[in-house]
Amino acid sequence: MNIEQFLLKAKELGFSATVEPWIEAKKVKGADLAFLSPLKTDLQWQLLFKALMQLIEARTSYTDSLKNLELISDLILMGHEETLFEQSHDFAKWSVHLRALRYPATTKRDDQLKDKLEKLPWPYGSKTKFERRGDRAGIELKMFITSEADLIKAISSLERVKDQIGAE
Amino acid sequence: MAPNNSLPVFKKIYIDRCSENSEVAARVRSLYPVEIIEVVESGFLASQRGPMTAEEFNLSKQTLLLTEFKGQFFKRCPGATQKKTLTCCNYHVLNLGSQCNMNCSYCYLQSYLNTKMSLIYTNIDQALEELKAMINEFPNHPFRVGTGEIIDSLSLDEITLYSRKLIEFFKPYPKWVLEFKTKSNKVDQFIDIPGADNITVSWSINPPYIIDREEHGTARFHERIEAAKKCRDQGYKLAFHIDPMIYHPEWKENYGFLVDEITSTFTPEEVQIISIGTLRYQPEQRHMMRDRFGVQSLVVGAEMFPSEGNKLRYDATLRGEMLSFVFKRLKSKSEKWNAFFCMETPETWISAIEKVPMQVPELKDMFKPLPVVGT
Numbered sequence: 097m098n099i100e101q102f103l104l105k106a107k108e109l110g111f112s113a114t115v116e117p118w119i120e121a122k123k124v125k126g127a128d129l130a131f132l133s134p135l136k137t138d139l140q141w142q143l144l145f146k147a148l149m150q151l152i153e154a155r156t157s158y159t160d161s162l163k164n165l166e167l168i169s170d171l172i173l174m175g176h177e178e179t180l181f182e183q184s185h186d187f188a189k190w191s192v193h194l195r196a197l198r199y200p201a202t203t204k205r206d207d208q209l210k211d212k213l214e215k216l217p218w219p220y221g222s223k224t225k226f227e228r229r230g231d232r233a234g235i236e237l238k239m240f241i242t243s244e245a246d247l248i249k250a251i252s253s254l255e256r257v258k259d260q261i262g263a264e
Numbered sequence: 265m266a267p268n269n270s271l272p273v274f275k276k277i278y279i280d281r282c283s284e285n286s287e288v289a290a291r292v293r294s295l296y297p298v299e300i301i302e303v304v305e306s307g308f309l310a311s312q313r314g315p316m317t318a319e320e321f322n323l324s325k326q327t328l329l330l331t332e333f334k335g336q337f338f339k340r341c342p343g344a345t346q347k348k349t350l351t352c353c354n355y356h357v358l359n360l361g362s363q364c365n366m367n368c369s370y371c372y373l374q375s376y377l378n379t380k381m382s383l384i385y386t387n388i389d390q391a392l393e394e395l396k397a398m399i400n401e402f403p404n405h406p407f408r409v410g411t412g413e414i415i416d417s418l419s420l421d422e423i424t425l426y427s428r429k430l431i432e433f434f435k436p437y438p439k440w441v442l443e444f445k446t447k448s449n450k451v452d453q454f455i456d457i458p459g460a461d462n463i464t465v466s467w468s469i470n471p472p473y474i475i476d477r478e479e480h481g482t483a484r485f486h487e488r489i490e491a492a493k494k495c496r497d498q499g500y501k502l503a504f505h506i507d508p509m510i511y512h513p514e515w516k517e518n519y520g521f522l523v524d525e526i527t528s529t530f531t532p533e534e535v536q537i538i539s540i541g542t543l544r545y546q547p548e549q550r551h552m553m554r555d556r557f558g559v560q561s562l563v564v565g566a567e568m569f570p571s572e573g574n575k576l577r578y579d580a581t582l583r584g585e586m587l588s589f590v591f592k593r594l595k596s597k598s599e600k601w602n603a604f605f606c607m608e609t610p611e612t613w614i615s616a617i618e619k620v621p622m623q624v625p626e627l628k629d630m631f632k633p634l635p636v637v638g639t
Contacts, residue, residue, distance in 0.1 A: 130551040133318075134558065173559040199567040202579050209581075231569040231580045 097133045098126040109138065111145040114152055122158045131166045140172050147180060154187035167194045206233050216260055219253035271295055272365045272420055273326065278304045278381070280331035286386035288424050289330055295423065304329075312380045318555035324363055324380050333359070333385035337394050338409070357413035358395065360385050360426055364416050366447055367480040369557040369564065370508055373414060375549035382415075388426055392433055399437050409434075412445030412466075419448040427454040431463050438462050441536075443503060449483035449491035459500030464536055466503035467492055469526075471518035474510050478563055489529060496534050507541035509586050510562050511578055516589060523593040532600035540590050540605050542583045543568070544575045584612055 099119060106115040118124075135141055147168045151161045171180055176197060183189040196203040210226040213235045218224050223238040241247050277300055279289050284303055293301060309331055316324065339357050363382035364373060385391070395409070411417045411430065421427050427444060431454060434442040443464040451465065470478070472485040483491065492502050504526055509519060526535070543566060545553075550564070559565045568576035577583060587605055594601040605612065 131554065133551070134554050170554075170559055170565075173554070174565065202567045202569075202582075205579065205581070228569075231571040231577050231583070233579070233581070 097129045099124070099129075102126070102129055102132065105141050106145060109142055109145055111149065114149055115145065118148070118152050122161065124158070124162075128162055129165075131169050134173055135169060139177075143172050143177060143180060144169060147184075150181070150184045150190070151187075154190075156187060160191075164191060164194060167198050171197055202228075209233055212264075216257045217253060218257060219250040222250070222253075271422060274328045274365075274382075275300065275326045276328070277301045278308065278327070278329045280308060280329060280386075281305050282332050283330045283386040286330065288384060288386045291423060291425070292328075292330060309379070309383075313378055314380070315378060316380060318552055320380050321374060321377075321552060322556070324377070324382060325365055325367065327381040328384065329381045330384050330386050332387040333391075337385075337391040338398060356407055356409045358391060358409050358411050359414050360388060360391060360411055360424070361415040361420065363414075365419055366416060366482045368447070368482065369478045369480070369553060369561045370510070370543055370545060372545060372549065374552045374556070375546040376414065382420075384415075384420065384424055388424075388429060392429070395433070399440055403437065404439050406439055406441070408441045408443060410443040410445050412443070412468075416446050416448060417444035418446040418450045418465075421450055422453050425453060428457060431457050431460075434462055435460050445503075445505065447479060447482040447488070449487040451491045451494055455494055455498055457498075459495065459498050461501055464501045464503050465492070465495040466505060468505040468507060469522065470506070470508075470510065471522045473512070473514065473518045474562070478510060478561060485525075489525065493529065496530065502530060502535045503537045503539070504535060505539045505541070506590055507539055508543040509541065509590065510543050511566060511582065511586065512562050515586065519586075519590055520593055523590060523597070527594065527597040527601065532598055532602065536602065538594060538601060538603040540587055540603060542578055542586050544571075544577045547574065547576055550576070580612065587612065 103112065103116060103119065106112045132144070135144060144165070148161075148165060151164060156164065168180060171194065179197065180194070183193040206226075206228055213226060214224060218235075218237065219239055221240065225236045225238075227234065227236055239250055241250060274296065277292055277296055279292070279301065281303060283289050309329060312329070337358050337360070339359065340355075361382070361384040362373075362379065363377055364371065365382065398407075411426070418427065430442055430444075434440060438461065441462045441464060443466055445466045445468060447468050467488045469475075469485070469488055475482060475485050492504075496502055506519070506522065509515070512518070526538070543563060545568075547570070550568075553561070553564045557564050567578065569579060571577040571580070578586070591603050591605075594603050
């Protein structure tokens with residue numbers, strides 16, 4: 097996919113007024129859009145440009161735009177149409193929705209793991225945040241320790257967490 | 265030595281001037297119509313280098329160039345060069361060509377090759393000289409040498425007959441193990457030569473469900489098993505690479521079937537190793553795969569995430585579950601099955617079998633560091 101072909105398609109389908117300035121502003125190159133080459137039909141391209149309009153409107157960064165466009169392109173090829181645009185009024189929620197569509201099994205497993213991990217007896221006053229980092233998912237744990245006594249209590253809580261995980 | 269089925273299909277075969285008088289060129293002339301063969305001058309190969317589109321990659325499988333290799337034939341397996349992140353066995357590779365005439369959706373060559381045609385190197389004698397020097401330097405080190413890294417070891421072997429030269433070459437050096445790795449069933453061209461304990465014929469294998477969907481142009485499941493039986497009966501050692509395991513809803517049933525077939529057909533004594541790995545690929549490969557196979561492919565549509573070493577892989581927990589399932593199924597048949605994980609992180613080893621290879625007595629030797637050669 098080169099930029100000229102991309103812009104031509106945008107023009108054909110009536111999206112060039114928004115797409116052209118975006119390409120220019122974000123300095124998008126043909127290689128950045130390599131994932132678009134399997135799109136064939138006008139319906140597929142229309143869905144793609146409609147999604148791009150939403151991303152432009154949400155003022156997403158260059159990286160977020162391309163990452164989400166690739167997800168969207170996969171989803172279009174998988175046969176998604178209107179389901180793509182659920183939650184699209186709020187970029188943060190939309191992004192989560194798109195990932196859930198593209199990675200349904202992982203999303204389900206992550207949700208179950210999150211539920212399980214969040215119910216564990218983490219140390220009092222600590223903050224937990226469930227995260228997926230690449231191919232691994234887990235809890236980020238933050239604690240503020242001011243004394244040896246704090247530390248002993250935290251270790252004791254973590255021992256209980258370990259025992260509970262081990263018992264399952 | 266009659267070929268067991270039709271010859272590999274090429275639309276065009278070029279012979280580099282430097283390879284014009286080679287044995288392989290003579291054989292090509294005897295096997296293929298003269299109209300598709302053309303002798304080219306040196307420099308032709310250089311003109312064929314560069315990044316490939318999906319279409320060019322497809323075409324590169326149908327065009328063959330016979331030429332000489334100018335670099336070092338003998339190298340460490342790419343996994344062994346990532347020892348900081350991966351736990352790898354001491355595999356070495358001898359590259360006698362590049363590209364493959366089969367067409368697996370997950371093939372890593374899609375992000376690795378940059379030559380717009382398949383290559384067969386005609387100067388095997390030079391490769392054997394290089395090997396001979398290595399063997400003389402380290403005769404008692406257990407090097408494992410595979411020829412199936414960037415080309416299938418046997419799918420083009422009816423053209424080269426390199427298997428015959430390599431088998432005879434390795435036989436006097438029992439510490440050094442030669443491994444042919446293939447997804448074909450082409451063994452008839454060497455099967456008249458009696459096998460030896462240090463000659464392994466191995467199959468990269470998946471359940472029929474995956475072979476039918478993702479391994480296009482390869483030998484079918486039972487064809488590979490039949491070819492393995494022929495080699496076993498002639499005294500060759502066998503190996504299986506259940507790699508890449510590909511997730512799909514019925515994966516347990518299908519990989520269970522695969523393990524049951526292998527363990528009911530062969531004994532642990534006949535099969536030197538079974539390596540197990542899950543789907544992985546370089547991120548830049550995804551575009552080529554999407555173009556060539558579409559998102560309906562189980563590989564292209566897979567849920568993959570960036571991992572240690574930058575490759576895309578399944579979620580680590582799922583990976584551990586898949587590897588552990590096959591490992592435990594094998595061990596449930598007999599503790600004697602010698603299995604290990606290919607290109608995996610220490611964390612995955614621990615999550616799957618609670619050990620790293622150096623803690624597994626039967627794997628210790630295979631993973632023990634060897635002198636570094638051919639980086």
